Amino acid sequence: MTAVTEAATATRTLTYAEAVREALAQAMTADERVFLLGEDIGTYGGAFGVTGDLVHSFGAERVRDTPISELGIVGAAVGAALAGMRPVVEIQFSDFTAQAMDQIANQAAKIHFMLGGAANVPLVLRAPGGSGTGAAAQHSQSLEAWFAHVPGLKVVMPSTPADAKALLLAAIDDPNPVVVLEHKLLYKERGPVPEAGTRARLGETAVRRTGEDLTIVATGVMVSRALEAADQLAGQGIQASVLDPRTLSPLDDGTIVNSVVTTGRALLVQEAPKTAGFMAEVAARIGESRAFGHLRAPIGRLCGLDVPIPYAPQLERAAVPQVADIVREAGELVRRW
Amino acid sequence: MMDLHKDAGAATEILRTMWTIRRFEEAVDDMFARGLMHGTMHLSIGQEAVPAGACHALAEGDYITSTHRGHGHCIARGARLDAMMAELLAKETGYCRGRGGSMHIADVATGNLGANGIVAGGVPIAAGAGLAIRLRGQDRVAVSFFGDGAVNEGAWHEGVNLAAIWDLPVVFVCENNQYGMSMSVGKAAKVERLAERAAAYGIPGSTVDGNDPQAVYDAVAEAVHRARAGLGPSLVEALTYRWKGHSKSDKNLYRTREEIEGWRERDPITRFERAVAGTLTDSEIAGCREQARDRVRAAIRTAHAAPDAEAATLTDAVYARSE
């Protein structure tokens, strides 16, 4: 398939969920091999309404409802991918990838390598992660580090409606298994989305804002919080760059390093718990790079607490970084150093 | 086997339990709709005969594992309504100190090893509780409640098989409410009756009317008897129906209004009230209903007055301390 890149194209405002749905529809229209499978994605329209009415346009064969069998679903997708199809799996909450982990980590990720490159597993696994809905410990995790730690998987975290579409289309084109971690709180967010099937390249950090005092790297729902924080910081005379890696694997660390070389300070923000989280990897990449000599402050990490996500709203808020936390940490990093 | 309809004590207890579950969940539904509760909610209104009948066959010390739709199991085992309500209202006095919410409410003191946000998550756990009972030489049983959707998870098959090969004192109770979210049982399984799955593991399986507490009680009591006698696990499938949507995101697109109405006419509570009319007087029956209402109201009042769950102690709750 020829990727449409950088096409000058009309945009309109869509929600993040609508953008995902449009990507799925365009991919299915363009390529007979693309089909969807997951729990309640047909008539129900998906637990978060993402697949919506796709079953009416594409039929129940291609928008395939499954029993509650995550391991079976992903395994069947691996098999279908090996046998020439392009499956796109929806796992209802990213927490339930735990059920399917053998097929994700031991099968999908490794088959191409183990067979010496003789076979490909072009499958996409979409799953919503994150907290903020009161769904508690088994329905609110941010598990990106699990997947980023497995060679053979690509890991994508779209933070805007436009990226939700462009990155998903790129993931579907990709000949490898790609885990796309969407965020529940973003599904209703609105933004401009190109009508055409514009692809984003997997492995390209987006610079969302430029400022010379510090570099904030954020993923998922933390990107919009970082941007809001950056606006407030500007009011205090602090100019922040905000970078969104968009794909964690492969990671475009060059763009991050370049920014830190300029600013000399880095604050890394993630929703997931701190210990062994993805931002530890980003910190290490900065520390190992030529940016090291330019650092004017220790690299800062602002992460979720090392706790399961609690139910009570006041506890849930306390468990993950909020805008005010980012403003405070960033301000401290700049003023102290 | 005991005839629940003829025994005034048993009839009262069953009726009170079913009304308490009904009134508790109606109150929760209402508070959620009014924005007084956070998160999501899975209601078991219409299914009350299953926990009421099954738990009547259990004794103190027995264990249960529950599900995301677990308020009924918790209540039927004798949990305190105020601590349940406090959990839903995110209070420090809730069963999980506001950390768990609806999907995780459990009263460990009454043998509830946990409601579960993971479909089929409790099934191998029940097998493990059965194993501990065996290893410790106890006379207890473990009952695992799960929905029809759970029988298609690998964890279900692995858990049932372990219990079967080791003859563990476990009773697997499938609350077949006809749907796993939007998928009907008929679409999710090729077997006519889910109880047929028992044959694959060499254990007894039976299908009963899950809207009749007597039928549920009889089947579970027999399975409990077998389990306590060292004869191993059984599978009981109770046919019932979920009146409400799966959760708050449900638009009921996958079933008809007629189907829902048809099942509402088979209301387990109304049926049981009719069946016990010769044993309990009208005012005794009304008393069960009123007590349930009053207990739920009192629980809401107590819970509202309790202190909110405390964020300051969040990280303290992650690991258990050595004794």
Ligand SMILES: Cc1ncc(C[n+]2csc(CCOP(=O)(O)OP(=O)(O)O)c2C)c(N)n1
């Ligand atoms: C492993 C896992 N997969 C999917 C879900 C999402 N989910 C929650 S309840 C449910 C339906 C469960 O159906 P069933 O077991 O029949 O129980 P019921 O809801 O009907 O009581 C689904 C799909 C989940 N919680 N856990």
